[in-house]
Amino acid sequence: MKTIQYMGSKQSLLPFIEAAIDHFVASMSNADLGLIKTKPKSFFDAFAGSGRVSYYFRDHYRIISNDKLSFSKVILSAYLNNPYAPSHYKKYIRHLNNLNRDFFESCDGWFSQTYGGEWNEGRSEDENGVKKVWLKKNARRIDMMRHQIALWQQSGEISDSEEAVLLLSLILAVNKVSNVVGHQNGYLKRWCIAAQRDIHLEVPQLEKRSQSKHKHLTGDIFEQLPNIKADLAYFDPPYGTNNKNLVVATRYSSFYHLWHTLVTNDRPQTFGKASKPVHTKGYTEPLERNKRAVVMPKFIRLIEEVRAPIVAFSYSNKGLLTAKDFEAIYRWAGCDMTSFRVYMTEHRANKQSQIAKKSGQWIDRANAQAPLREYLIIACKNPQRFASKARFTPKKAKGDIEKFPKLNAWLKQDENYSLPNSTWLFNPEDQSFAQLIK
Ligand SMILES: C[S@@+](CC[C@H](N)C(=O)[O-])C[C@H]1O[C@@H](n2cnc3c(N)ncnc32)[C@H](O)[C@@H]1O
Numbered sequence: 001m002k003t004i005q006y007m008g009s010k011q012s013l014l015p016f017i018e019a020a021i022d023h024f025v026a027s028m029s030n031a032d033l034g035l036i037k038t039k040p041k042s043f044f045d046a047f048a049g050s051g052r053v054s055y056y057f058r059d060h061y062r063i064i065s066n067d068k069l070s071f072s073k074v075i076l077s078a079y080l081n082n083p084y085a086p087s088h089y090k091k092y093i094r095h096l097n098n099l100n101r102d103f104f105e106s107c108d109g110w111f112s113q114t115y116g117g118e119w120n121e122g123r124s125e126d127e128n129g130v131k132k133v134w135l136k137k138n139a140r141r142i143d144m145m146r147h148q149i150a151l152w153q154q155s156g157e158i159s160d161s162e163e164a165v166l167l168l169s170l171i172l173a174v175n176k177v178s179n180v181v182g183h184q185n186g187y188l189k190r191w192c193i194a195a196q197r198d199i200h201l202e203v204p205q206l207e208k209r210s211q212s213k214h215k216h217l218t219g220d221i222f223e224q225l226p227n228i229k230a231d232l233a234y235f236d237p238p239y240g241t242n243n244k245n246l247v248v249a250t251r252y253s254s255f256y257h258l259w260h261t262l263v264t265n266d267r268p269q270t271f272g273k274a275s276k277p278v279h280t281k282g283y284t285e286p287l288e289r290n291k292r293a294v295v296m297p298k299f300i301r302l303i304e305e306v307r308a309p310i311v312a313f314s315y316s317n318k319g320l321l322t323a324k325d326f327e328a329i330y331r332w333a334g335c336d337m338t339s340f341r342v343y344m345t346e347h348r349a350n351k352q353s354q355i356a357k358k359s360g361q362w363i364d365r366a367n368a369q370a371p372l373r374e375y376l377i378i379a380c381k382n383p384q385r386f387a388s389k390a391r392f393t394p395k396k397a398k399g400d401i402e403k404f405p406k407l408n409a410w411l412k413q414d415e416n417y418s419l420p421n422s423t424w425l426f427n428p429e430d431q432s433f434a435q436l437i438k
Helices: 011-027 052-056 070-080 086-097 101-106 110-115 136-155 160-175 221-227 257-264 292-305 323-332 351-358 383-388 405-412
Strands: 042-045 062-067 215-218 232-235 310-316 335-346 373-381 423-427 432-435
Touching (some): 011 052, 011 335, 011 373, 011 423, 011 432, 042 052, 052 070, 070 215, 070 257, 086 136, 086 160, 110 136, 136 160, 160 257, 292 310, 292 323, 292 405, 323 335, 323 373, 323 405
Parallel strands (some): 042 062, 042 232, 232 310
Antiparallel strands (some): 335 373
16 A cells, blocks of 8 residues: 555554454453444544555455545545546546646646745745745646646546545655655755656556445544444544653644645645645644643543444553553543453654654653553443443533543542553564463
């Protein structure tokens, strides 16, 4: 699967996640599995991002994916719901690659005006110090390609799934000529070699799926939850960090705004030296904030409100919350704590941690010396609670979980880095697990 480079992508953890879920399900009796009584058949990937997790599990489960950023749905619709052979797209891709310059006159040129820059002796800044992402020659082609896809879509020439494939092709091609390193929070000062190349679309490596059962959504998770039903809900939220010296949150809307705007094709008002859409300015949404008092209640809500009998989270020991925090979250959210488990694997440090380490920001971290460990935290919801749809948190805290006294008391204590009793360590050699503490 060719997809986007993405912060927090689970690419290298997929076999671990699969093994952990399988181990959990195999170790539960049918009665323990609560409402579903059999192996889970549907999988809700609630923070799907690059789509790697949903793609990996596409033949194991019926997938329902969601992310607040619109490119996630495009990527997954293209890979999981495309009804045609790849050859079907050749004529469209050829047409897009060969659009005549005159066609530019029919576009509004928004991408070129906003993100296109002159060669300027190799400097990507314009006269006002605003850095540009694409050389004008590519920006103009991006305008034309995006406009042509919109025209086909509006005239009914292409369906939603065909549009998704063409947009995926555009995103992948754009990535090869963008003047960025990884994310799109800022751009390089000088035009890099890749940005100097000519943009060229290719047909993505697709699978033909005539009758796909998979479904993909775009939206804020709390708005989506009431409409979703699945056997297993998988949450891979932003992790934050427990490094007190790193105050910057990973604001996905800001980090990946170009792909989002390419897909929505709206014309957001922009601001600053990177011309980011104003909706990415200032505001950090609760799940991306680096505050336990903000994030913990939201995670309780996620579990309480999701209509899935099994709930799993990906997280790491360098994230904002500890495994013990999760144990409390699952308890307060009404899970059957006899089923609660933390599966754990050791993993190489991510980019953010490596940079932090280099610049000495590592020091103020309570568990600084511990190796990076990735978790898959999982439990069944309490069947009675699940059936009654009642909330588990006290009545007074309804709708305002921040007023939950147990949680407030918990937050006053220091972070507890010990591991919950039911922690299982992964052996990647033979994909087995051993219980760490009995
Ligand atoms: C750690 S990343 C997920 C990575 C993904 N599992 C992958 O492998 O690429 C977290 C994701 O949560 C999404 N997100 C953050 N807040 C959200 C919200 N309130 N509703 C829906 N999605 C949200 C971000 O856009 C981001 O894609």
